[in-house]
Amino acid sequence: MSLALLSYRITQLVCLLPVTLGVVGTLLPSFGYFPVAGFHQLTGNYYEMFWQAPGLSSMVMATLVSGSLAISISLLLTITIFSVFYNSSSWKIWRNFLSPMLAFPHAAFALGVMFLVTPSGWYARFLALFFPELNSPPAWHTVHDVYGMTLGIVLGLKELPFLMLMALSACNQVNVSQLLRVGQSLGYHPIYVWLKIIWPQLLPQMRLPIIAVIAYSFSVVDIARILGPTTPPTLAVAIMQWFSSEQLEQRLLGSAGAVCLLVLTGVLMVGWLALEQWLVGKDGRCLINGIRSRLSLGWQWLAHITQWLVWGVWVTAVLSIVLWAFSWRWRYPDFIPSEFSLKVGLRYSDKLLSLLETTWFLALMTSVIGLLLVLGLLEAKKAQQRYALSWLYLPLLIPQVSFLFGFQWLLVSFNLDGTWTGIIWSHLIYVIPYICLALAGYLKHFDQRYLTVATMLSGRPRYSYWRIKMAMLLWPISFALAVGVAVSVAQYLPTLFAGAGRVSTLTTEAVSLAQGADYRVTGIFALAQLVVPLITYGCAFLMPYCIYRRFSMMRI
Amino acid sequence: MKMQGILQLRSISLSFGSEPIIQGLNLTVQPGEIVALMGPSGCGKSTFLSALCGLIPEQFQFSGEVLLGQQNLTQLPLAKRQVGMLFQEDLLFPHMSVKGNLAFALPQGLSRHERHHQVMALLDEVRMTALADRDPATLSGGQKARISLLRTLLAKPQLLLLDEPFSKLDQVTRSQFRQLVWSYITRYQLPTLLVTHDSADIPGHCSQVIQLPYLGSTLC
Amino acid sequence: MMYLKWGVHYFFGFLLVLTAHQAIAQQQQNTLWDNTVKQATKQVVYFNAWGGSHEVNRYIFWVGQQVKRRYGITLKHVKVDDISQVVSRLLVEKTAGRDTEGKIDLLWVNGENFATLKNNNLLYGPFSQSLPNYQWVDESKPSVKRDFSTPVEYMEAPWGMAHLVFYYDSSVLRQPPMSMEALLDYAKQHPGRITYPNPPHFLGTTFLKQVLLELASSPELLQKPVNQVDFAEVTAPLWKFLDQLHPVSWRQGKAFPANSSQMRQMLDSGELHVSFSFSPSEASNSIQAGLLPDTVKSYVHNGGTLGNTHFLAIPYNAKAKAAAQVVVNFLLSAEAQSQKMDPVIWGDPTVLAIDRLPEGQQTMFARFEELPAMLTSIQRGKPLPEPHFSWTDALEKAWLKRYQQ
Known part of the structure; x- marks a missing residue:
């Protein structure tokens, strides 16, 4: 067997085994079969229990609202930004910041937003400068709101760079500039060319990323723990609580919930496919109604406002993380901290260093292994056909809670729970597809x-191979490595499940500290968490630059 | 100088799916002889050359034997065939200087000093030493083509395959470069196959011209 | 005289034999303990303990340094969000048959988690009474012998005391409400400024128990298992109270803070007017850490507040049982206990009977500075005993059913 085929098979094993066995390992307990814990009786009781769980309707409601908000916001914003700003002056800013925005760990972003919107957050403090009645925090339901609106908005903003990058690569398959010329010559405003001609071609290309966002948004746990509703929480968080209950029966209840969540996301994905068909289908009525430029000015205005809002949230979120990380005393309603200090950071320096070490080690190990596998697998003949690698993205389409519980049992039975091998494996499931996404295009276009x-x-x-192909692809490869690091750093549930509580990373620590409500400490951990991928991106950018600065073709 | 071997192609067939491109081609090319293959673009000329290197793209079928001197190349991997090939593009490695590009073609096991010495001697011979440390992207089209040719010859191939190497050059450099290639072929006595769609590329001393698609006439 | 003489002889002889016996027993125990200490060297102890407090984490880090230096033991603090996760992992390990080489050597536990562990035979022991330092433990504290009504029976070693203490910002609030009724009145006058953590977080559940203890017509019923009393009748005053409190509490009782530190943060920002903690030193620790203004003061309710003991237990399948015991013994030493009680370090009250300690060690406990935000044990009064452990689950379930819809 050639090396390429070997890595193809290994990757299949690494990515598909956990998902398939994991789903089975969740499905069986949900029907009462869980021999390791002494349950052998097949029964539908746990689904009944799930059906009668207190607050189920609110949980489902919060899940649906936050998930739908997330996917709509990210998709509508992507469509708007492309339609209005393509090749305009702000386009460059967008393009340059997409990768760092993508690398920004989910949890850190959620913490940053939390610092902004809580009733005692930065926005309230800002308003308190002008409205004296806000001298004690307002009774805003801005975080942990019952329907998970904040959660949905934050998820949407965080998924935005991912969808935009995917749209950019989909643009390569469609001749955008030519379509724009043709459309404009027919009298259509560029916005309408995008909406009526280009997007109907892009959307089918983006099916995979969009349903991946759906799977993620409806089953997210880390951000939901930070910003989501609490009484009751979203479905995914509730399932996690059942999984970690000291009563073993609750775990079976959790499996039943996880299966239901899987079905729910499946239904929603099919729903999107139907909606997409309806939107861009051959005789979509609104595509051929002849409207060419109605309200385009309004569109532009709206787009500009949303653009500034989005940028505003991102920038203030980062700033508030930095401010909290270096403050000592920052009492409401002070707009900036009354006392700055490195004391809190120094107090946690030992822990931070050891966590940085663990996080970085894990991320680098995972990314290097993932990179080697992906490089090998992309050379395999089997990978050359169209859609040959679709299976690779399966883990992105299945809610994490729906298979990680089963995967944990796989690890336990190999005695791999709580070991580096187990955790690296659990991260690889996600790192490999993203590395592949980042690299496949470059490898395909390599002469x-x-x-x-x-x-x-x-x-x-x-x-x-090494001296020419790999060396010429050094920039995309180091970029893919950085993507791998960013993905690994952001992993929360896989670390939790595979780590058996023994291994904590910056992310697991930051999420559990978010409950602790010492914003200074939370700020420090969020900062540390976001420093890792940013430094890696910096290196990924600088290293090829330094090595090849003499050679103009090798510049980025 | 070591005498080069004769290239013999025996009952070569190449087809794309069910569509034949070449059927039962038998061909002998003497050292220093140039055989040209002509045909419209997209007829499978380049694929034929790749197939002689052992690189058969998917959906193409290739059969027949390739002999070079005493050696049967048919089953050999690309790395062992000792073939040199020039393409339309110069394909200079963009991450290496001119010197680096040339040194890459030198055999393994030379010291750093020897490599430098050999490359510089070669460049001196063609009066291009000034280019040694240049970024290939900064060279002119003619310079690139010449470096590419030198690089190919430096690896001491037994057979030269030319895949429209002149088509991207402007008129003046094109004819200069042609003359250079022909002179080297004669000097090193390389059996050569030239693929082109432009009859102007075919030198006067070319012994045979094969039109593609070739469906089994008795040329030999 | 002869008889007397013989009697005296006999008596002394008897005494001699007796003391010799005791000495031998003592010696045996000593050599036994020496063996344990010898075994413990170079072992690694995975100590699963709640990791949400900087003070606690720092203290455990200090303990790690000490046992490394003194006994060559490596102590690894596995920080957990909720110890019940550890309990469930042990349950699973047991059913999966992983009876040796367990991944948990020591855990910080009490209440229903202890009951689950003990009832499922997941604990190593009895062990605590054979630790040399156990002799100084104050067994007159009822919660040391009975953990949420479950007999401890030396299956876990007491580590520290918890006592429910309320605190407020004296620059906002003149006179704190000293009972649940007063708290409700205050909430009615200042809507949105009172709340409690979300049950099943333990502090939220503790709040429910405190309400019940203050309002129930016969609080002694709470010492019985839930299934032996009329739950609906006993808890009726609690639900009546909460139904009145929620509409005037923070976010109209539709959302609750996740834990005590979130409550502390909201008190600091002025969102809340009263907060509470199970650690008597929380307010003063937070002032020092820059998390609360120095105008914050502590108080307890007039009728007293809940208190309990937290413990250390060793799982039945622990790999480093010897080292775990050595660590527990060190944690019970006057040095470690006084360090822990120091309000500047953690402020967790000791489980030792200070007055029975040797003179030199008593002074270790006398050196603490008085902190304005911290109540002395006299000011706190005698803690109210925890209800039977079965109440925890029953109250949480009933609460979730009523208010999580």
Whole structure:
């Protein structure tokens, strides 16, 4: 077996085994079969229990509201930004900041927003400068709100860069500038060219990322713990609580819930596919109604306002993290901290360093292994066909809570729970698809003749592969490595399940500290969490630059 | 100088799916001889050359034997065929200097000093030493083509395959470069296959011209 | 005289034999303990303990340094959000048959988690009475012998005392409400400024129990298992109270803070007017840490407040049982206990009977500075005993059913 085929098979094993066995390992307990804990009786009782769980309707409501908000916000914003700002002056800013925005860990972003919108947050403090009645915090339901609106908005803003990057790569398949010219010559305003001609072609290309966002938004746990409703929480968080209950029966209840969540997200995905068909189907009525520029000015205004709002939230979120991390005393309603200090940071320095070490080690190990596997697998003949690698993205389409519980049992039975191997494996499930997304395009567009020439010249295929192909692809490869690091750093549930509580990373620590409500400490951990991917991105950018600065073709 | 071997192609067939491109081609190319293959673009000329290197793209079928001197190349991997090939593009490695590009073609096991020495000697011969440390992207089209040719020859190939190497050059450099290639072929006595769609590329001393698609006439 | 003489002889002889016996027993125990200490060297103890407080984490870190230096034991603090997760993991390990080489060597536990562990035979022991330092434990404290009504029977070693203490910002609030009725009145006058953590968080559940203890017509019923009393009747005053409190509490009782530190943060920002904690030193610790203004003061309700003991237990399948015992013994030493009680470090009240300690060690406990925000044990009064452990689950379930819809 060639090395390429070997990595193809290994990757299949690494990515698919946890998901398939994990789902089975969740499905069986949900029907009462859970031999490790002494349950053998097949029964539907746990679904009944789930059906009667206190507050189920509110849980489902909060899940649906937050998830739908997230997907609508991210998708509508992506569509608006592309339609209005494509190749305009702000387009450059968007393009440059997409990758760092994507690398921004979910939890850190959620914490940053939490610092802004809580009743005693920065926005309330800002308003208190002008309204004296806000001298004690207002009774806003801005975090932990019953319907999970804040959660949905934050999720939407966080998924925005992902969808935008995916849309950008989908644009490569469609000749955008030509379509724009043609459309405009038919008298359509560019916004309407996008809406009526380009997006109907892009949306089908973006099916996979969009349903991945759906799967994620309806089953997120870490952000929901930070910002979501509490009495009762969203479905995914409730399932997690059942999974970690000291009463074993509750775990079976959790499995039943996880299966129901899986079905729910499945239904929603199918719903999106139907909606997409309806929107861009062959004779979609609004596509051919002839409207060419109605309200385009209004669209533009709206787009500008939302753009500034989005940027505002991102910038203030980062700023508030930094301020909290370096403050000592910042009591409401002070607009800025009354006392700055490094004391809190120093107090946690030992812990921070050891967590940084663990997090970085895990992230680098995972990314390097993932990168090697992806490089190998993309060379395999099997990977060349269209849709040949669809299976790779399966983990992104299944809610984490719906298979990680089963995966944990797989790890326990191999005695891998709480080991580095187990955690690295659990991260690889997510790191591999993202590395592949980041790399596949570059590898596909690489002119294979360079390698042919090099092999003919040197007579050494392996050497040529590394010295020519890999060296020429150094920038995309180090970028993919950085993507891998960012994905690994952001993993919360996989670390929790596979780590058996023994291994904590910056992310698990930051999420559990968010409950602690010492915002200074939370700020420090959020800052540390976001420093890791940013530094990695910096290196990924600088290293090839330094190595190749003499060669103009190698510049980014 | 070591005498080069004769290239022999025996009952070569190439087809795309069910569509034949070449059927039962038998061909002998003497050292220093140039055989040209002509045909409209997209007829499978380049694929034929790749197939001679052992690189058969998917959906293409190739059969027949390729002999070079005493050696049967048919089953050999690309790295062992000792083939040199020039493409439309110069394909200079963009992350190496001119010197680095040339040194890459040198055999394994030379010291740093020897590599430098050999490359510089070669560049001196063609009066291009000034280019040694240049970024290939900054060279002119003609310079790139020449470096690419030198790089190919430096690896001491037994067979030269030319895949429209002149088509991207402007008129003046094109004819200069042609002359250079022909002179090197004669000098190193390389059996050569030239693929082109432009009859102007075919040198006067070219012994055979094969039109593609070739469906089994008795050329030999 | 002869008889007397013989008698005296016999008596002394008897005494001699007796003391010799005791000495031998003592010696045996000593060598037994020496063996344990010897075994413990180089072992790694995974101490699963709540990791949500900087003071506690720092203290455990200090303990780690001490046992490393003194006994060569490596102490690893596995920080958990909720110890019940650890309990469930142990349950699963047991059913999965992982009876040795368990991944937990020591855990911080009490109440219903202890009851679950003990009833499922998941604990190693009895062990605590054989620790040399156990002799100084104050067994006259009822919660040391009975943990939420479950007999301890040396299956866990007492570690510290918890006592429900309320606190408020004296620059906002003149006279704190000293009972649940007063608290309700205050909430009615200042809507939105009173709340409690979300049950089943333990502090939220504690609040429910405190309400019940103050309002129930016969609080002694709470010492019985839930299934032996009329739950609806006993808890009726609690629900009546909460039904009145919720409409005037923070967010109209539709949402609750997650835990005590969130309540503290909301007190600091002025969102809440009263907060409470199970740790008597929380207010003063927070002032020092820059988390509360120095105008914050503590108080307890007139009828007293709930108190309990928290313990250390060793799982039946622990890998480093010897080292775990050595660590527990060190944690029970006067040095470790006084360090822990120091309000500057943690402020957790000791389980030792200070007056029975040797003179030199008593002074260790006498050196603490008086902190204005912290009540002395005399000011706090005698703690009210925890209800039977079955109440915890029953109250949480009933609360969730009523208010989580």
